[in-house]
Amino acid sequence: MAKNFELATLGVRAGQARTEFHEHSEALFLTSSFVFENAAQAAARFTGGEDGFVYSRFTNPTVSMFQERLAALEGAEACVATSSGMSAILATAMSLLKSGDHIVCSNAVFGATIQLFGGILSRFGVDTSFVSPTRVEEWQRAARPGTKLFFLETPSNPLTEISDIAALSAVAKSAGALLAVDNVLCTPALQRPIELGADLVIHSATKYLDGQGRVLGGAVLGPRALMADRMIPFLRTAGPSLSPFNAWVILKGLETLELRMLAQSAAALELARWLESHRAVERVFYPGLPSHPQHELAKRQQRAAGPVLSFQVKGGRAAAWKVIDATRLISITANLGDVKSTIVHPASTTHGRISQEARDAAGIGEGLVRVAVGLEAVEDIRADLARGLG
Ligand SMILES: *Cc1c(COP(=O)(O)O)cnc(C)c1O
Numbered sequence: 087m088a089k090n091f092e093l094a095t096l097g098v099r100a101g102q103a104r105t106e107f108h109e110h111s112e113a114l115f116l117t118s119s120f121v122f123e124n125a126a127q128a129a130a131r132f133t134g135g136e137d138g139f140v141y142s143r144f145t146n147p148t149v150s151m152f153q154e155r156l157a158a159l160e161g162a163e164a165c166v167a168t169s170s171g172m173s174a175i176l177a178t179a180m181s182l183l184k185s186g187d188h189i190v191c192s193n194a195v196f197g198a199t200i201q202l203f204g205g206i207l208s209r210f211g212v213d214t215s216f217v218s219p220t221r222v223e224e225w226q227r228a229a230r231p232g233t234k235l236f237f238l239e240t241p242s243n244p245l246t247e248i249s250d251i252a253a254l255s256a257v258a259k260s261a262g263a264l265l266a267v268d269n270v271l272c273t274p275a276l277q278r279p280i281e282l283g284a285d286l287v288i289h290s291a292t293k294y295l296d297g298q299g300r301v302l303g304g305a306v307l308g309p310r311a312l313m314a315d316r317m318i319p320f321l322r323t324a325g326p327s328l329s330p331f332n333a334w335v336i337l338k339g340l341e342t343l344e345l346r347m348l349a350q351s352a353a354a355l356e357l358a359r360w361l362e363s364h365r366a367v368e369r370v371f372y373p374g375l376p377s378h379p380q381h382e383l384a385k386r387q388q389r390a391a392g393p394v395l396s397f398q399v400k401g402g403r404a405a406a407w408k409v410i411d412a413t414r415l416i417s418i419t420a421n422l423g424d425v426k427s428t429i430v431h432p433a434s435t436t437h438g439r440i441s442q443e444a445r446d447a448a449g450i451g452e453g454l455v456r457v458a459v460g461l462e463a464v465e466d467i468r469a470d471l472a473r474g475l476g
Pocket residue numbers: 170171172173196239268270271289290291292293302303304
C-alpha cells in the first residue's frame with residue numbers, strides 16, 4: 087500500500103487481499119495446505135518457479151496480510167511472522183549467527199532474551215556481552231571482531247530507560263554489526279526504529295499488537311534481501327510459524343493500535359504526574375516526565391511516552407505489596423500489552439530469580455511497583471492505586 091498514507095490508515099487498510107467473494111473484513115484461512123491445478127503446477131510451486139501458497143508452515147494468506155500490514159506500519163521492506171516474540175528473537179539469532187560470533191545486548195532486555203542469549207546460545211558458541219542500555223561508550227567498547235548483532239529494547243521494562251537508537255545504529259555500523267530493536271513497548275504507533283537507523287525490528291505481537299491479551303505471536307522486520315536469504319529459510323525449515331488464527335486476531339488488533347497506544351500513553355502520563363506528587367511515592371520512572379533522565383531523547387525518538395510506568399514507594403517490599411494487594415480493578419499479573427491495566431512487584435516476580443546484588447545493580451528496588459496502564463477510565467485506575475498508598 088502506498089507510503090503516503092498516514093499510520094492510522096495503514097493500520098486499518100494495509101495488506102488486505104480480498105478473495106473472489108469480495109468479503110469486506112479480512113478472511114481467516116484455516117488450512118494447513120493448498121491444492122494445485124495439476125502436477126506441473128505443484129512442481130512449479132515447489133521449485134519456486136511459480137508464486138503461490140503451498141503449505142502454512144511456509145506462508146498462508148491470513149499470515150501474509152498480517153505481515154504486510156505490520157511492515158507498512160514499521161516502514162520496513164519485509165516482515166516475517168513467528169509463533170511468539172521469543173521465536174522471533176530465536177529466528178533472528180539462528181538466521182544471522184554462527185558459532186564464534188558475538189552479540190552485544192542491553193542488560194535491561196526481557197528476561198527470557200537474557201536467558202536465550204546468555205544461557206542457550208552460549209552452548210552453541212555464540213557469546214553475548216551485556217551492557218548498559220543508556221551508555222553508548224559501553225557498546226563501543228564491547229564490540230570486537232566477530233560482533234554481528236547489537237540487540238536492545240527501548241524503553242526498558244520496568245525502569246523505562248531509553249536507548250539512543252540513532253547513536254547505537256552508528257556504533258553498530260562502524261562495528262560491522264546489525265542493530266535489532268525489540269519494539270514491543272512502543273509499537274510502530276509510537277516509535278519507528280528503522281527510520282532511526284535500526285536494521286531489524288522485533289515484535290512480540292502477544293503484547294500491544296494484539297492488545298487484548300488473546301493470542302501469542304511475533305515478527306521480525308527488516309531489509310527484503312536479508313529476510314528472503316536468511317530469515318525465511320530458517321523459519322520454513324525450523325517451523326516456528328504463526329498460526330493463521332492468531333495472525334487474524336492480531337491483524338484485527340492492528341486496526342486499533344494507534345488509538346489504543348495514544349490513549350494508554352495519555353492515561354499513563356496523567357497517572358505518572360499524579361504519582362510523582364504523592365507523599366507515599368519516592369520516585370516515578372516514566373519517560374514522559376521532565377524528571378526522567380532521558381526525557382528529551384524520548385521526546386525526539388517517540389511520539390508518546392508509552393503505557394508502562396514504574397514507581398518506588400516509601401517503605402520497601404511491605405509498602406509495595408500493600409499497594410498491589412489493595413487493588414480491586416487492576417489485574418495482578420506480570421503480563422503487559424493489554425487494554426486491562428496490570429500491576430506487578432518486579433523484585434519478587436519478573437526479577438525474583440536474580441541475586442539481590444544483580445537487582446540492586448539493575449535498580450530494581452524492593453519498593454518498586456510496575457503498572458502497565460490499560461484503557462479503563464484513568465480516575466478508576468487512580469482510585470485503585472490510591473487505596474494502598476493512603
Ligand atoms: C513478552 C516480550 C517478549 C517475548 O514475547 P512472547 O510473545 O511472550 O514470546 C519479548 N520482548 C519483550 C519486550 C516482551 O515484553
